[in-house]
Amino acid sequence: MKYLITTALAYTNGPLHLGHARSTYIPADIMTRYLKLKGEDVIHVGGTDNHGVPITLTAEKEGVTPEDIVEKYHNEIKHDLDSLNVVFDSFGRTHSDIHIKTAQEFYKKLRENGYIYEKEIEQFYCPKCDRFLADRYVEGTCPFCDGEARGDHCEVCGRHLEPTELIDPYCVHCNAKPEIRKTTHYFFKLSALNSDLEEYIKSSEEMPEHVKNLALRWIEELHDWDISRDIKWGVPIPENPNQVMYVWLEAPIGYISFTKQLGDVWKEYWLKNYENLRFSNPVGYENQRFSNPVGKENEEDVKIYHFIGKDITVHHSVFWPGMILANGDYNLPSSVISGGYLTLEGRKMSTSKKWVVWVKDFVENFESDYLRYFLMINAPLNRDSDFSWDEFQKRINTELIDIIGNFIHRTLVFTQRKFKEVPIADKESLKEEDKALLMKCEETLTNVDKNIRSYNFKDALMNIIHLAKEGNTYFQSMEPWTIKDETRLKEVLYTCCTVVKYILYLLYPFMPKKTLEILDLMGEEVDLELRGKKLKKPKVIFKKVEDEDIKKMKEKLMASKEPKTDGKNKGKNKTKKSNGEKMELIGIDYFDNLDLRVAQILEAEDIPKSKKLLKLIVDIGDEKRQVVAGIKGHYEPEELVGKKIVLVCNLKPAKLCGVESQGMVLAAGDDVVALLTPDKDVPVGSKIC
Structure with a gap:
């Protein structure tokens, strides 16, 4: 049996923090070391993801080239991983000749097999910069909370946004107001692979159940996937060098291109048996089926394990296998191991708010093995954990x-x-x-x-x-x-x-x-044989973690924390919250503007295009409404039906991920989210005052 273990490609816009280490890199290294210890044929492949808008934005702000940003953080990330004793057989970067060539060959095969088509869309265009603007090149005001927001989400309330929803949008490069223009993008026929992906997921015996369940929910309603971007930094679309591939199309191909760095041996792990698994209808896709059970072609020869973070589970269990199925040349992953989120002292980690512990800071003060031990013992990998x-x-x-x-x-x-x-x-x-x-x-x-x-x-x-x-x-x-x-x-x-x-x-x-x-x-080796060698004078290997060391790290964390702001109304009357952060004071008349009522959830379902949103049908007494709530992952749709909640009823309707929301559900918490519910059985429609 051959094992190929991969780790999610670290994005080169910053160094690694403890959350990255816990969800992905330490578990993958443990599995690799253990399998090698057992005499298995195993390689560990990883690297960095170097393309996309955040990198170009960072480069523009710092007055350097994207290559400079990539070089800087690629080296920092590799240093962080080395300091944690995470060992790779191949560690590459997506901004490399071997990756660009492999990604373009992969794309051409998708096109050849009938899975790529062109479609006209509307997008923001900056007339001053004379270019189309990707999501993160547009910022403005959130239509829901009036906070500062960028084109894909609000930094204050966390809502997913479409760029065209922003109030007073502006180009982050020149501050000009963008206009909407039509452009042509390339789309991947992901929707064509619904039945094949379902068969693959259900037949993947090593896939963790929570990954299977999430993937199957997404597969129920697949949409075709916009895979091109109107920017210059990235892997060029072969037939249109003025556009580049969306990073989530080309980045996973890095697992293949980085394995290629090991030489021809890459074929033993990635290339499947052409005779045993063929498209029965190479170009058409409506009734596409396979001659063998999907994912079973090489189960006796190769196992591919992807170790990733929770936030990219769907990308690796649905989108990436869909690409592989449509391409037809490569082995499917045997398992996607999705590590839960890591909070810090009970709060969500945030690099922008400096509520974070960097790997570099940890290993400068404590043994890296202590971190490896603690992050694994503190909670099962498939659950969220707190540091x-x-x-x-x-x-x-x-x-x-x-x-x-x-x-x-x-x-x-x-x-x-x-x-x-x-x-x-x-x-x-x-x-x-x-x-x-x-x-x-x-x-x-x-x-x-x-x-x-x-x-x-x-x-x-x-x-x-x-x-x-x-x-x-x-x-x-x-x-x-x-x-x-x-x-x-x-x-x-x-x-x-x-x-x-x-x-x-x-x-x-x-x-x-x-x-x-x-x-x-x-005088021993890493095996189970006892050789009877001469003992050196023992010394204390595991040294105690002292109170002073912990006090120092707590003080450093608190000193670096930035207070929260709402992005608006700065400098007004404020007092302090219990945690020391600023809170704006309001008058009692403010509540006269709110229509808060007790509502009851009648129906609940996923919004497939969103990682966080559920669609709810609620009864507010005199009518039924459709509401979008950002509680996916905290509640299963079926457990919500019948639950009484608190709803803001007079919020202006808005579309989230294309679904209209006619109100806002109130909930508390950040990492652990709980809906606000009445503690007595009051009638549906009751006003809250």
């Missing part, structure tokens, strides 16, 4: 140091004092209690293997912790300091050293630096 400095200190000191570190250290100290080397005992002469602990080692080996291969990294670490606990219990109950019989003492310490070896073997993928340091003290 708290207090919790970090607690788990490192009480679990890693007091349990694992304590057992390893006391075993090696006592053994080195008594024998100077790791004792080797006759397994047949061991006592039942010795054999029971060694049997626990084998059981742990099996459980860790099962958990890692199913991406349950937290459970795998818990298995290791439990083995260390068993080791501590055994060591304490054996009381080796009281044993006078040298043969029996060797048996006990042999048993303890064997447990240490198992712990280090299983812990290595999670904490490669620290485990190698301990193995060096033992």
